[in-house]
Amino acid sequence: MTQPIAQIINVKKSIGNTPIIHGITLDIYPGEVFGFLGPNGAGKTTMIRMLVGLMKMSEGEIYIQGHHIQRDFEKAIAHVGGIIENPEMYSYLTGLENLKHYARLTPKDIPKKRLEEIIKLVGLEKRIHEKVKGYSLGMRQRLGIAQALLHSPSLLILDEPTNGLDPAGIREIRQYIRRIAHEENLAVFVSSHLLSEMQLMCDRIGIIQHGRLIRVEKIQDLVSKDIDLTVELKASPIEKAFQLLNDRSWHPKKKGSWIELTVSEEEKIPELAELLISNQVKLYQIYSNVQTLEDTFLELTREES
Amino acid sequence: MHFLKILQNEHIKIYKKTGTWIIIGILVTLLLGFAMLQKYVLDNGDQSNWRNQAEARIAQMEEGMERGPDIEAGREAMGKEIAIQQYRLDNDLPPVAADSLWGFMIDATNFTAIATLFTIVIAAGIVASEFSTGTIKLLLIRPVRRGKILLAKFITTMMFALFMLILLFGFSYIIGLAFFGSTGSQLPYLTYTGGEVVEKHMAGHIISLIGFRSIEIIMMATVAFMISTIFRSSSLAIGFSIFLMFTGPQIVQLLSQYDWVKFVLFANTNLMQYVDGTPVVEGMTMSFSIVVLLIYFFVFLVSSWVIFKQRDVAV
Ligand SMILES: Nc1ncnc2c1ncn2[C@@H]1O[C@H](COP(=O)(O)OP(=O)(O)OP(=O)(O)O)[C@@H](O)[C@H]1O
Ligand SMILES: [Mg+2]
Numbered sequence: 001m002t003q004p005i006a007q008i009i010n011v012k013k014s015i016g017n018t019p020i021i022h023g024i025t026l027d028i029y030p031g032e033v034f035g036f037l038g039p040n041g042a043g044k045t046t047m048i049r050m051l052v053g054l055m056k057m058s059e060g061e062i063y064i065q066g067h068h069i070q071r072d073f074e075k076a077i078a079h080v081g082g083i084i085e086n087p088e089m090y091s092y093l094t095g096l097e098n099l100k101h102y103a104r105l106t107p108k109d110i111p112k113k114r115l116e117e118i119i120k121l122v123g124l125e126k127r128i129h130e131k132v133k134g135y136s137l138g139m140r141q142r143l144g145i146a147q148a149l150l151h152s153p154s155l156l157i158l159d160e161p162t163n164g165l166d167p168a169g170i171r172e173i174r175q176y177i178r179r180i181a182h183e184e185n186l187a188v189f190v191s192s193h194l195l196s197e198m199q200l201m202c203d204r205i206g207i208i209q210h211g212r213l214i215r216v217e218k219i220q221d222l223v224s225k226d227i228d229l230t231v232e233l234k235a236s237p238i239e240k241a242f243q244l245l246n247d248r249s250w251h252p253k254k255k256g257s258w259i260e261l262t263v264s265e266e267e268k269i270p271e272l273a274e275l276l277i278s279n280q281v282k283l284y285q286i287y288s289n290v291q292t293l294e295d296t297f298l299e300l301t302r303e304e305s
Numbered sequence: 306m307h308f309l310k311i312l313q314n315e316h317i318k319i320y321k322k323t324g325t326w327i328i329i330g331i332l333v334t335l336l337l338g339f340a341m342l343q344k345y346v347l348d349n350g351d352q353s354n355w356r357n358q359a360e361a362r363i364a365q366m367e368e369g370m371e372r373g374p375d376i377e378a379g380r381e382a383m384g385k386e387i388a389i390q391q392y393r394l395d396n397d398l399p400p401v402a403a404d405s406l407w408g409f410m411i412d413a414t415n416f417t418a419i420a421t422l423f424t425i426v427i428a429a430g431i432v433a434s435e436f437s438t439g440t441i442k443l444l445l446i447r448p449v450r451r452g453k454i455l456l457a458k459f460i461t462t463m464m465f466a467l468f469m470l471i472l473l474f475g476f477s478y479i480i481g482l483a484f485f486g487s488t489g490s491q492l493p494y495l496t497y498t499g500g501e502v503v504e505k506h507m508a509g510h511i512i513s514l515i516g517f518r519s520i521e522i523i524m525m526a527t528v529a530f531m532i533s534t535i536f537r538s539s540s541l542a543i544g545f546s547i548f549l550m551f552t553g554p555q556i557v558q559l560l561s562q563y564d565w566v567k568f569v570l571f572a573n574t575n576l577m578q579y580v581d582g583t584p585v586v587e588g589m590t591m592s593f594s595i596v597v598l599l600i601y602f603f604v605f606l607v608s609s610w611v612i613f614k615q616r617d618v619a620v
Contacts, residue, residue, distance in 0.1 A: 015617075052446045054618040078448040088439030092322055101317065104310040105447035147443060 003066075004029050005079070005155045005187040006051065011060035013046055013211075020046050021211040023060070028189055030154065033181045035202030035219075036191040043211040044191040045085055048159050051189070052082050064155060078106070082157035087144025091133040095124055095143050098132060099150060106151045114150070121176065122146045137164040141173070149180070156180070158190045162197060174201045231269060232260050233276075234285040241281045248275065263288075311453060315461035319427060328423045329472065336413060336476050340484040343404050343412070355399045359390045366390075382581075385497040392495060392502040405489040406481040407507045413477035414511060417518035420469040421525050421550065428462045428529035429542035432613070436537040439620050455534070455613045459606065462530055466522045470515055521574045524598065525550050527605045534609040561585050573597045 004027035013021040021043050028034050038044050049055040051062060053069045053076070062069040067076035089098045099119070103110040119128050122142040127135070132143065141161060148156055158177070162170040178201060181188045192198050198205055199219065206216040234257060235241040242259055245252040250272065252261045263269065269288055276283050319325050366383045393400065401407040432455070435441040445451060493504035525546055533542035553571035560566045567573075567586040573594035578584050 015619075049617075049619065054442060054445060056615075056617060074448040074450060077446055080446065082446055084442045084446075086439065088443065090318060090321075090440060091438075093317075097317070097321070101314050102443065102447070104314050105444070105449055107307045107448060144443075 002029055005065060006189070007061075007063040008047075008051070009061045009063075011047070011050060011057050011062060013043075013050060013055065014058045015046075019211065021050075024208070024211075024213045026206060026213060026216065028155065028187045030187050031181060031185045032203045033177060033188040033190060033201055035198040035205040036189060036208060037193065037195065037198050037205050038191070038208035039193055042193075042208045044193075044208060045159055046211075047208070048082070048084055048157055048189075048191060051157060052080055052084065053077055054084065078151070079154045080157060081148035081151065081153035081155070082159070083141075083144040083148055083161060084157075084159045086163070087140050087147070089132045089140065089143060089147075092131060094131050095119075095128040095135070095139075095146075098143065099128075099147055102147045103150055108151070110150055114152075118146045118149050121149070121180075123172075138166065138169040141165060141169070145173070145176075152184070154186055156186055156188045158188065160192055161190060162192070162194065170197060177201055229263050229266060229269070230260065230289040231263055231272065232258050232285075232287045232289070233272075233283065234258055235276055236282045236284065240279070241276055244275060244279055244281065245272075307449075308453060308457065311449060311457040312460060315431070315457045316464070319431070319461060319465060325427070328426065329469075332416070332419060332423065332469065332472060333476050335419060336416065336473075336480050339413065339416075340409060340480045343409060344484050347403070352399060352402045356394060359393050359400075363387050363390050388497050388502050389495045398492060398495070399489075401489060401492055401507070405485050406478075406487060407490060407492060407511070409481040409485055410474075410477045410511050411514065413473065413481070414514040414518060416473055416477070417470065417515060417522065420466070420473055421518075421522045422547065424462070424466040424469055424522050424526045425529040425546045425550070426543055427465050428526040429533045429539040429546065431458045431462055431533065432530065432609075433533040433537050433539035433542060436618075436620050437539070441618055441620060445618060451614050452610055455610055459527075459530060459609075462526050463523065466519070466526055470519055470522070474512065474515060517575070517577045517580070520576055520598065521550075524570065524574050524601065527602055531605045531609045535612050557585055567593070568597060570597075570601050573601075 006026075006028040008024055008026040008028075011021060011024050012019065024047060036044050036047070046055065050057050051064075051069070053073050056070060062076075064076040065079045067079075069076045089095075090101065093101065096115075096119075099115060103115065119125055122145055124139065124142055124146065127139060132140065135143065141164070145158070145161065148158070156177075161177070162173055165173065174197065177188055177190065180186055190198075190201065202219055204216065204218050206213050208214070232255075233241075238254075238257065238259065242252055242254060245259065245261065250261050250263075252259045254260075263272070266288070269286070273283060273286060366387045370380065370383055370387075392398070401411065403409070403412060435444055444454065490507070492507060494507045494510035496503050496505055496510075528549065529542045529546040532545055533539055536542065549571075553569075554575070557566055557569055557571045560569075561572075564586060567589050572585040572589070576591060576594060578589075579591040579594070584590075
């Protein structure tokens, strides 16, 4: 059993007299991308602020690599890199000056090579000598990720990292989050209310609502549980394919040059292909659409409220 | 040492801001303007008859002594003045003219008030601006305790104050030399200690003038720093500190008949009162003031530290 990188134990937080987080318990493991999913105002940012020591817990404990985030702050936080809400940087400094500023705040020396490597990873080589003032939101996000990775943390915490990015930017970030998690055996804790995105990026998802973690599950489980897959296929001759499927009660529907049907589990898909191919139908394309997490998410949060 | 790197960061953040250089530019420009005013506009009178003036002054003082001043301190001051003027006549040492290097530099020490103002601006921004721009979040999620960050910021503020004073001294010297030349720069500063007149180097006197004024800079910067840390608003810190700086000493004067006033910060910031003047409240001494100042200083710093350490950062 691998040791968790972060342990969140019955953490509660009240601001003034208002309880905001009502007891969250959660472990985060190396190599996983953990999605922290919740609607606006659910308490994601508040939880993250406690996780990085910006806010104190009212109750409960948080350990990072075994170090208590408050009592042993320096040791605990040395393993953490993060962005909390927007990645605000010193706008009158260049991107590189900003990174060097953060590098100086780490007791161990960060070699120049590491800096260059990170800048390259986030694709800012060309603009790194410009003042951050002139950066677009997407560039700021990348610089934010760069400062978070600089000291090779074992826990990367990203609060809505794709906020304000265009689809290409979102996709890029998603890709390197996955890459660094799996290559560097890093745990990534990423919050979002964009469900479609979490689905593509995370291994495990925790759904938070009104300050409570209402469900934590592996993404496959969350997605495939009692959910039908929609399958679309393109085959020729289409009439023959349709006939075959209909005869075997797959309940196909014709949609232009496509055939659509639903199956109860993934295992049915090769079965379906087999059937068509063995009957000399040419199979050109086959797609399966998982029901989006969005539906699951909405369902779950609806139940709770 | 890691702390030096944190200090370096804070310095970079101040000196890479355009505003800081505008402040420095303003200080130098004001000095230049003052030098021009002194040289081309103000009439500084004729210095050649300084002997007559010194004699007249002595006569005036002696007459005053005979009439008998009300208080002991006044009598003493007159005695000193007579001794110094007499020494001038005996040793052929004219007083420094306003339009000479030393005269200009002595007058320029009054610009410490402006240096104080600018230091307040920096002190007020050094913590509050991190909150207002949101950069505080990424600053505080580093393996550095908050206390260290705050200390680095405070030391940086103090270094800025020192930098302003060095600039003031340096530029008033350069500008003074450029405008008024070095004539009269051999003149010593005369002071009356231990029953006799002593000659001292004028530069030392000017530095001590600035030194005394620097107490005010340190205290006001610390006030601004504290307010900025507690309320996270630089405009509040600037406004409040400048208000205090201008009204504080006057309110203290107004209330000087009450004994408790001696515990007020502003009754103690001007240590010159013990060198050439009378203390705000009778019976105050230099060491009393230094103790009071130190207590205020530590109370301000400790309250900033406690608040900064405890604070939930939610920006
Ligand atoms: N400093 C604060 N004072 C009072 N209430 C606060 C404070 N910060 C957050 N809250 C409240 O706590 C709740 C959770 O806020 P939080 O910012 O953690 O939500 P979130 O899940 O990050 O939302 P979003 O998706 O909009 O970013 C909200 O109801 C918010 O109003
Ligand atoms: Mg949030």
